[in-house]
Amino acid sequence: MKFAYKFNNLLGTVYRKGDLLFTPDGNSVISTVGNRISIFDLKKVSCINICNGNFIVNRLCFHLSYFFYCSNKSTTLPVESRFNYNTIDLSPNGCTLIAVNEEGEAHMISLISQSIIHKYRFKRKVRAVKFSPDGKHFAVCKENNVFVFKAPGPFSGEYNAFIMERVFHGAYDETTCLDWSTDSKILAVGSKDMSTKLYPIDKWANFRIYSLGNHTDGIVGCFFEEDSYDMTTIGRNGQACIWECTIDPKDLVPLDKAPPKKKKKISSDSEEDDVDSSKSLERTEEEITAALNDMKVNGYEPDVKEVNKLFYKRVSKHYLADEVRKDNREAVMTAAAYNRTTKILVTGYSTGAFFIHELPEVNLIHSLSISEEKISSIALNSTGDWIALGCSGLGQLLVWEWQSETYIMKQQGHSSNMSCVSYSTDGQLLATGGEDGKVKLWNVHSGFCFVTFSEHSNAISAITFSGNKKFVVSASLDGTVRAYDVIRYRNFRTFTSTRPVQFSCVDIDSSGEFVAAGGQDIFEIYLWSVKTGRLLEILAGHEGPVSSLAFSPTITSTTLTSVSWDKTLRIWDAIEKGSAHETIELTADGICVVFKPNGQDVAVATLDGQISTFNIKTSLQISSIEGRNDLGSGRSDSDLITSKKTLQAKCFTSLCYSADGECLLAGGQSKNVCIYNVKESLLLRKFEITQNRSLDAVDDFINRRKLTEYGNIALVEEREETEGGNVTVKLPGVRKGDMASRIFKPEEEDHINGKETIIIVVLYVEIILFPALTMSMKLNEANLIQEVIENIPVRDIELIISNLGEQYIQRLLIIIASCLDSSKHLEYYLCWAQHILTIHGPKINAQKNIPSLLALEKSLVRKYEQISKICDYNKYTLQYVATLGEIFSKKPKEDKMELENDGGEEQENYESDNENIESIN
Structure with a gap:
């Protein structure tokens, strides 16, 4: 269980596309990030917001390093969908979240347990989902239909998920948005047919399905007013219509309480029987009006509620997009939100x-x-007060306080793919470099980016932290290597070469005094001094692009290793010996090199999928790992060969040693990350990072239903209005950079390389401690059991005890009883005893467990007697000290005089003794 890792958080991307939500308390924002969901806690208002390296002071500013780290915090739910989420909504009590992905698969997620409690397949794309204000229902828009489900929970009394109650088919085109009235009796649904339909959840006598028109484009938003049926509808072209309803919510009359329609008495000439029309299940408005008129004729005056019918009158029409269209005539409204309380x-x-x-x-x-x-x-x-805005094109998420005109949160990922990532030595900071030429620093604990450097003018190829965590260095294809101060947030040093070079790799020595970078188009390594910024040495010898280099991690060594496409590993001591080096031949092109923590061995990943380890001093190969079959591969939409054949071209592109140097972490052009034992050359664990089918090359096979006589249907050209047409087919031979006017579907290897998001996993301590406790009890060694028990945190005691079987309880009671006598952790073992007796008390067999229970009782009684004696002694001692203090405070002068007198008598006795001694001598 050494590698019992679990998902922890998601960094690098704060928003992709889909809905944004505020929690009911308004302190957190829920965002869809691909096939995951992130929650950003904003209740601690940040004092400092940092954007592009500049300080923006909101209310109070202290110039302290990392002061802003504790401002906000982001967490990502440990829930993953098979496709990207596009619409979400939260129940009024904030406990249940419904999220629907691109393929129409709905997940009901409990935010308490942070797990999926139910799944439902709509089989088509869902445009919107919305809970009713009373929490009893939720509505879903799919195609031109609206489905109303009962929401599970205490409000509805139902605990079965997705119980369908009503279905409405009134729209002529796809439905786009919906809203509930405040009393949850009426549902308004907007669609692309330029109309808004009103649907009643129950049957009413004076209201049936109603339609609102007067729009010239599709509906973007429809909103009810507070405690009223008045509403506002907004079209895609910015046209807003204000509607006024003729009745109030209290004026709705249930159909079963409507006044009965009188029987029509036919003339005596007719022989037909009278017909009671009130027995009909569905009554039209004309029938209800005729019934009310008949009642008036017969002398019955109905109430006003019975007479009033629901009608809508358009009060005004406004064109909200006129200001925007002055600069851009093709501008359209893409999103809208409304707050009923403040009418904003x-x-x-x-x-x-x-x-x-x-x-x-x-x-x-x-x-x-x-x-x-x-x-x-x-x-x-x-x-x-707060407005959350999401831009899918930039991956940008903003929370704006419009009254004070300040940013509560401003986060943005890389506008293009991430190309490199580096941890700080203490694991608290994370630096990322992107193809957009920006360097971002992230706080691992909070999950937020706190500074962005944009000095590079081209894609960043490599990035690394210094050993003291004071600065970070990045290499770029623009021909520069830049050093950034992590404390003052500035580019304090720029390293350049004698001629233009596209740098592909960079590293810093253990002392932080030297920086080395390798060229991609010029096959040389350049060495600079960090203090002076001067170019110290140019290391020549490679005959191909330098793909990776690494300094020795030990302080006493200045060894530099580099690998290249020329199939060589070269060992340099540039600081001491200049360009002198030793060459080791590789089996294929070198991709990555990394040092073992002891600084004696290096691991090299090559293009043929192998990982080889070498000793630096002897230049001998220690081990070889064949990892190509562990990589795994998928088939992308544009591949003409099978995934099995594609696997032959896969390799590891990134390596990392564990802290003890026994294991090696490897990842590359695959959705898998592998952990190997270096000494045994064995695969210990393989993790599948993502299951997102929205990424390309995740599946091993192409679904035959997507194959047509013209090829894969995913490659069929699709054109969208106002976009100029999106083409799925890539340009020949282009892997990246061809995303301007075409649909961009990143591959899963881009996701694993950190180009989409950064996935952080942590060692799950609880999973390890539970088997460790059971295994130590099976070994039946008291010292080992005590060591395992004392390494378990207090917060995990209850969880571990609840999962223990009855066969371990008796043995555990005896161990705790003995530990109470020998250990100084009295309160800790009392917690163990309390949870055991609380959880397993009814199950404990008194006859079988009498020895263990008696041993526990004796230990507790013995400890009670010992502590009681100490407490009594301390109690009486404190009473004596207090009484003595009172006595001294009452008679200070008398005590002083007595002490002086006693001192005089002692002095006289001392002098007389000295005289006697002298006389004797």
Whole structure:
């Protein structure tokens, strides 16, 4: 169980596409990040926000290093979908989250246990999902249909998930948005057919399905007012219509309580029987009106509630996109959100601008442009003060406080793929470099990016931290190597070569005084001094691009190793001997080299999928690992060969030793990460990082249903309006950079290499401690059991005891009884005894466990007697000291005089004794 790792957090990306949500308390934002869901805690308002390396002071600013680390925190649910999530909603009590992915698979997630409690397949794309305000129902928009389900929980009294109650088929095109009235009786649904339909959840006498038109484009948002049926509808072209309802929520009359329709008495000439039309299940509005008129004729005056019918009147029409379309005529509204309490409407557009209006007068409060990419999603918190904005093109997530005009949170991942990543020595910071030329520093604990450096003008190829964690160094294809101060957040040093070079790798020596970088187009290694910035040495000898280099981790050694595409591993001592080096031939092109923590061995990954280890001093090969079959491979949509054939071209691109140097972590062009034992050359554990089918090359086979006579249907050209047409087919021979006007579907190897997101996994201590305890009890060694028990945290005692079998309880009671006598951790073992008796008390057989129970009782009684004696002694001692203090405080002068007198008598006796001694002498 040494490698019992579990998922911990997701870094590098804060938002991809889909919905944004605020929790009911308004302190956290829920965001969809690919096939995972992240929660950003904002309740600790940040004092310092940092964007592009500049300080933005909100309320109070202290110039302290890492002061902003504790401002916010992000966590990612340990839940993974087979495809990317695109729509989510949270129940009013904040306990249940419904998330639907691109393929229409809905997950009901408990935020208490952070696990999926039920799954449901809609088999089609779902556009929107929304809980009712009373928490009893939730509605789902799929194609031109609306499904209403009973929500499980105490509000509805149902605990079976996804119980369908109603289905509405009124729309003529795809439904796009929905909203509930505050009393949860009416559901408003907008669609692409430019109309908004109103559906009743129950049957009412004075209301049936109602349709609102007057729009010239698809509906983006429809919103009810607070405690009213008045509503606002907004179209994609920015047209907003304000609607007023003729009745109040209290005026709805249930169908079963509607006034009965009188029987029509036919003239005596007719022989037909009277017909009671009130028995019909469905009554039209004309029938209800005729029934009310008949009652008036017969002398019955109905109530006002019975007369009023639901009608809507358009009060006003506004064009919200006029200001945006002055600069860009093709601008369209892409997202909208409304807060009923404060009557604040926020609309976002494809140009990156958003507007804040106050309804129903539609007064413009504020306007701002956050980027040039479209705003994909907008959310408002419960108080209407914070606005969450998501831009899918940039992976940007903002939380804006519109009243004070300040950022509560501003996070953005790399606009392009991440190309490299590096941990700090203490594991608290993470540095990433991207193809967008930016370097970002992330706090591992909070999950937030706290500084961004954008000095590079081209893609970053390598990045590494210094040993003292004071600066980070990055190499780029723009021909520069830059050093950034982690404390002051500035680029304090720029290293260049004598001629333009595209640097492909970089490393810092253990003392932090020297930086080395290898060239991609010029096959040389350059060595600089960090203090002076001068170029010290140019190491020549490689005959191909330098793919990786590494300094020795020991302080006493200045050894530098490098691997290249020329199939060689070269060992340099550039600081002492200059260009003198030793060459070791490899079986294939060198991809990556890494030092063992002791600084004596190196591991090299080659293009043929092998990992070889060498001793630096003897230049002898120690072991060889054949890892190609462990990589695994998938088949992408554009591949013409099978995944088995593709596997022959796969290799490891990144290596890392464990702290003890016994194991090696390897990852590369695969969705798998492998852990090997170096000495035995054995695979110990293999992790599958992702199951996301939205990425390319995850599946080993192409579904035959997607194969047509023209090839894979995923490669069929798709064109979208206002986009100029998206083409799925890549340009010939292009692996990256061809994403301007084409659909970009990253491969799973990009995901594993950190190009999409950074996945952090941690060692799950609880999984390890439970088997360790049971195995030590099987070995029946008291000292070993005590050692294992005392290494278990207090918070995990209850969980471990609850999972223990009855066969271990008796033995554990005896061990705890003996430990109570010998150990000084009294309270710790009392916690063990309390949880054992609380959890397993009813199951304990008194006859079988009498010896263990008696031993525990004796130990407790013995400890009680010992502690009671100590307590009594301390009690009486404190009483004596207190009494003595009172006595001295009452008679200070008398005591002083007595002490002086006693001192005088002693002095006289001393002098007389001295005289007697002298006389004797």
